[in-house]
Amino acid sequence: MTDETLTQFKNELNSFFVLVILNMVFGALAMAFGMQFMIASVMGLVEGEIPLHVLAAAISLAVFGLGLSWVVSSAKVLKGVTGIRREFSEYPGPVPAEVLTGWIVRLMTHYRENRETIRRMTVICALGGCAFLAVGVLNLIQGITWTADANASWIQGLPFIAAGINLAIGLASLLFCGYFRRYSAAWDLRLDETARSETILERTLEQQ
Amino acid sequence: MAERRTPYEIYWEILVYCKTPRAFTAIINRCDLNSRTGQDYISFLCAKGYLSRTVEGEKSWYTTTEKAAEYLSLFTELYQKLFDTIPGFRL
Numbered sequence: 001m002t003d004e005t006l007t008q009f010k011n012e013l014n015s016f017f018v019l020v021i022l023n024m025v026f027g028a029l030a031m032a033f034g035m036q037f038m039i040a041s042v043m044g045l046v047e048g049e050i051p052l053h054v055l056a057a058a059i060s061l062a063v064f065g066l067g068l069s070w071v072v073s074s075a076k077v078l079k080g081v082t083g084i085r086r087e088f089s090e091y092p093g094p095v096p097a098e099v100l101t102g103w104i105v106r107l108m109t110h111y112r113e114n115r116e117t118i119r120r121m122t123v124i125c126a127l128g129g130c131a132f133l134a135v136g137v138l139n140l141i142q143g144i145t146w147t148a149d150a151n152a153s154w155i156q157g158l159p160f161i162a163a164g165i166n167l168a169i170g171l172a173s174l175l176f177c178g179y180f181r182r183y184s185a186a187w188d189l190r191l192d193e194t195a196r197s198e199t200i201l202e203r204t205l206e207q208q
Numbered sequence: 209m210a211e212r213r214t215p216y217e218i219y220w221e222i223l224v225y226c227k228t229p230r231a232f233t234a235i236i237n238r239c240d241l242n243s244r245t246g247q248d249y250i251s252f253l254c255a256k257g258y259l260s261r262t263v264e265g266e267k268s269w270y271t272t273t274e275k276a277a278e279y280l281s282l283f284t285e286l287y288q289k290l291f292d293t294i295p296g297f298r299l
Contacts, residue, residue, distance in 0.1 A: 005288040012295065098224050101284045104291070105217050112212045179295070186295040193293070194214065197286040201216045204279055205256060 002097045009100065013085055013107075019179055020078045023125060026173055027070030030128050033135065034064030063131050070128055073121045080110035108194065111187045118187075122180040129173030136166030218249055220283045223258060223276045229269040 038060035044053045084103050091099070111118070143159035213221075221239045230238075236246035250270060253259040258276035262269045272280075 002288065005291045008291045008294060012291075015295075097284050097288070098280070101287050102221070102224070104287045105213070105220070108217070108287075108290075109212045182295040186293050189293050190290045193290055194287075197283075198214060198216055200286065201279070201283060204282055205219075 002095070002100060006095055006100055009103065009107075010088065013081065013088065015179075016183060017078070017081055017085055019176060019183075020074050020081065022172070023121065023176060024071055024074040024078070026128060026132075026169060026176075027067045027074055027124075029169060030067030030070060030131065031064055032067075034060045034062075034067055036060075038064060066124065066128055066131065070121075070124045073117050073124060076117050077114050077121065080106075080114065084110070108190070112191070115184075115187075118180060118184055122177055122184065125173050125177040125180060129170045129177060132166045132170030132173060134170075136163045136170055139163035139166055215249070216283065219253060219258075220280065222249060222253060223272045223280055226259060226270050226272045229262065229271045231267060231269060235270060 038057050041053045041057035041060055044056070047053075084106055088095075088103060139159045139162040143157065143163060146156035146159065149156065218239060218241070222235055225235060225238050232243075232246070232250065235241075235250065236243055239246070239249075241249065250259060253276075254261055254270075256275075258273055258279065259270045260273050262271065
């Protein structure tokens with residue numbers, strides 16, 4: 001059982017690590033885009049259309065805040081996983097059953113501690129994905145509007161590139177949201193299993 | 209950190225750590241317990257016969273007994289079985 005469990009444990013640990021790292025990257029991008037749009041909106045105030053620019057700045061500020069909470073939540077979750085992952089990768093030779101069980105217990109503890117953060121990340125990830133999709137759609141509209149101009153140059157096609165990037169990040173974020181859901185569901189099931197295991201362990205202790 | 213572990217997980221950690229004789233302070237440090245709760249867990253395991261206590265001068269050493277083997281193997285089996293359920297994605 002140990003070899004099979006070890007392979008499964010390794011795959012899960014690595015996948016979750018990559019998932020959280022990618023979330024940090026996307027969170028940082030959301031912060032950067034939020035800041036960029038906020039500065040552009042504030043600078044646009046001098047050109048008039050004040051209510052529109054104030055609204056854009058407020059939305060950008062919200063996106064920046066979303067990105068910040070995305071990064072902070074990811075970092076919190078990542079902290080526990082990196083320690084176990086490092087020990088796992090640095091372990092010399094075959095892993096004995098009790099060492100593997102020790103890592104499983106630590107991962108279980110980590111999930112219990114971060115259950116709410118991981119659930120929150122599912123929501124943040126979905127919100128972030130929707131924000132990127134919305135910006136991507138805006139870029140598309142902007143690109144279509146600009147290319148409709150008879151005097152359009154190649155520079156006016158740049159919003160299409162931005163749309164492609166934003167739509168890809170948005171779709172990836174929604175996909176990751178699904179992954180977080182699956183991860184949470186698997187770990188909730190494991191916690192339920194642990195509760196059942198406790199009954200068996202308690203019975204074993206009472207028999208002695 | 210300790211409150212996030214179940215008592216059964218703490219019993220398991222103590223028993224695995226004490227496969228070689230250990231002092232009380234080493235156990236509570238390694239298992240991240242305070243001395244009061246550490247004493248409770250160790251006393252429980254000694255009462256069950258899972259831990260034996262050897263006194264050498266002023267120091268006490270705790271060692272896991274053969275009697276704990278069943279609990280340890282059952283715990284390992286149950287916890288490794290948890291990975292039968294997989295999230296179903298790979299990155």
